[in-house]
Each structure stands twice: as C-alpha cells, then as structure tokens.
Amino acid sequence: EVQLVESGGGFVQPGETLRLSCVGSGFIFSSYAMTWVRQAPGKGLEWVSSSSATGGTTYYAESVEGRFTLSRDYSKNTVYLQMSGLRDEDTAVYYCARGPGNSPRGYFQHWGHGTLVTVSA
Amino acid sequence: AIQMTQSPSSLSASVGDRVTITCRASQDIRSDLSWYQHKPGTAPKLLIYAASTLQSGVPSRFSGSGSGTEFTLTISSLQPEDFTTYYCLQDSRFPRTFGGGTKVEI
Numbered sequence: 001e002v003q004l005v006e007s008g009g010g011f012v013q014p015g016e017t018l019r020l021s022c023v024g025s026g027f028i029f030s031s032y033a034m035t036w037v038r039q040a041p042g043k044g045l046e047w048v049s050s051s052s053a054t055g056g057t058t059y060y061a062e063s064v065e066g067r068f069t070l071s072r073d074y075s076k077n078t079v080y081l082q083m084s085g086l087r088d089e090d091t092a093v094y095y096c097a098r099g100p101g102n103s104p105r106g107y108f109q110h111w112g113h114g115t116l117v118t119v120s121a
Numbered sequence: 122a123i124q125m126t127q128s129p130s131s132l133s134a135s136v137g138d139r140v141t142i143t144c145r146a147s148q149d150i151r152s153d154l155s156w157y158q159h160k161p162g163t164a165p166k167l168l169i170y171a172a173s174t175l176q177s178g179v180p181s182r183f184s185g186s187g188s189g190t191e192f193t194l195t196i197s198s199l200q201p202e203d204f205t206t207y208y209c210l211q212d213s214r215f216p217r218t219f220g221g222g223t224k225v226e227i
Contacts, residue, residue, distance in 0.1 A: 004164075037165075045157070045165065045208050047217035059215040062122075095165065107155035107212050109176075111164035 002026040002110045004096050009115030012086055016119075020081040022096030022112055029077040030054075033099035035108055036070065036081050038092035038117075048094070049081065053102035064090075086119045093117075123147050123211050127220025134199055134225060142194045142223045144209035149189050153213035156185055156194045159222075160205045169194065170212075199225070 008020040022034070036048040049070040051058045058070050069082040079096060093116050097108035124147035134140050144154065152172040159165040167176045169185035172192055182197045196203055204227055209220040 044222040045159070045210075045219045047210075047219065050215070050217070059217075061216050097165075100170075104215075105212060107167060107170040107210065108157070108165075109167055109170075111166070113162075113164045 002098065004098060004110060004112035006094065006096050006112045006115040009094065009117045011118045011120070013121055014087055014119055016086055017082070017084040018086060018117060020083070020094055020096075020115055020117070022079045022081075024077045024079070024098065027098070029072075030074050031102055033102060033104040033106070034070075034072065034079040035097045035099065035104070036079075037095045037097055037108070037111075038090075039095070039114075040089070040092040043092075046092075050099075050104035051079065052104045057104060059104060083117070086117075088119050091117060091119045122216050123150060123214060123218050125209055125211055125218050125220040127209055127223055129223060130221060131224040131226060133227065134204075135227065136199055136201060138199045140196045140199055140225060142207055142209075144187075144192045144194075144220045146190045146192075146211055146213075150211045150213035152188045153211060154185075154187070154192050155210050155212055156183075157208045157210065158203075158205060159208060165208070168207075196225075 003025045035050040055072045067085045093114040095114045098110040126145045156169040157165045173185045
C-alpha cells in the first residue's frame with residue numbers, strides 16, 4: 001500500500017525558515033515524481049512544486065519561486081520542501097503527492113494527509 | 122498560466138440526485154485533466170484522470186468527459202459520502218492549475 005506521511009509543519013514568524021518532510025513507503029521512491037500542493041484556510045488547492053523521479057527537473061509556482069526548494073533523499077525515501085522567507089500568505093496545509101510515473105507531468109495519484117504551516121507575527 | 126474555471130462553486134443536492142460539475146480551461150489541454158474529491162482534514166482523492174478514466178477503486182457512479190477546453194464530472198446518483206468538495210486539475214503544462222472547487226451540499 002502506498003503511504004505518504006508529511007511532517008515538519010508548525011508556527012513560525014514572517015521571514016523565518018521551515019523544512020517540511022514527506023516519507024514515502026509501499027513503492028519504489030526513485031521511480032516516481034513527487035509534488036507539493038497546499039491549501040490555505042478557506043481556500044482551494046494550490047500547486048506548489050513538482051520534481052521528476054530523478055530530481056533532475058523541478059518546477060515551482062511563481063508565488064514560491066526563489067523562496068522554496070524541493071529536494072529528495074533517496075536513501076530515506078523522503079521529499080523535502082525547504083521554505084524560506086515565509087510570508088503570512090504561505091499559511092496553509094501542505095500536502096505531498098505522488099505521480100503515476102517518473103515524469104513530473106501527469107495527475108496526482110496518491111496523497112498524504114498534510115501538515116499545517118502557520119506564519120504569523 | 123492556464124486558467125481553470127470551475128462551476129458551480131457550490132450546489133445543493135439530495136441523495137440520489139445526478140450532479141454535473143464543469144471545468145473550462147483557458148486554452149486547449151487535450152485530455153490532460155484530472156478530478157479530485159477532498160473531504161476536510163483528509164488526503165485529497167483522485168477520482169478521474171485523462172479526463173475520463175476512472176481511478177481504480179472509485180465507484181462507477183463517478184464519470185468524466187470532455188477534451189480541449191471543456192470538461193465535466195458527473196455523479197450519477199449522489200450518496201451520503203459524496204457531499205464534499207471537488208476540484209479539477211490541468212495536467213497539461215506548468216504551472217499546474219486547479220479549478221476553484223465545487224462544494225456539494227445537502
């Protein structure tokens with residue numbers, strides 16, 4: 001069974017840094033693209049970043065480009081989202097998702113339950 | 122970026138009703154569209170991919186259709202567990218974009 005478990009959320013002040021983690025199990029981590037999606041309070045889903053299976057290609061939403069970095073640790077079956085220069089509008093539940101294959105294109109087949117990030121002074 | 126316009130934003134229905142949700146893309150996305158169900162506090166769930174392919178394990182009362190710029194998600198007979206929020210997502214190009222969501226209420 002595919003499982004994705006996020007962690008690392010919390011309460012931070014504007015400008016601070018936070019790193020989210022998502023551990024995958026039940027599949028060959030190195031064979032699948034991974035994605036982060038977020039949902040701000042009372043809002044809809046927003047795509048944040050996607051990485052190919054190899055990590056060689058990564059895409060970012062304009063709203064986080066230059067502040068957020070997606071990385072992968074294949075020895076730990078973990079994908080990270082390093083978030084710096086956090087803003088109030090980054091407050092959201094962050095979900096990781098797995099694609100159907102190695103390309104970052106395509107739908108999001110499996111999702112985690114999310115981790116809450118709150119940015120406030 | 123490709124804009125995804127989802128309608129309606131909310132709808133009221135009853136158990137057993139047939140419900141249709143629409144997503145319109147601002148440009149041609151072929152059949153690169155997926156649909157998700159999202160219940161509060163839970164992981165979003167893939168329902169449909171490639172516009173009309175039912176994800177394994179999803180009840181057959183869910184169906185998708187469309188191509189190009191107009192797509193629909195249909196629930197043929199609403200069940201109590203279907204009262205929640207649905208989103209479309211264009212899988213065609215980056216940045217990936219979701220529709221604004223449709224809340225299905227009793």
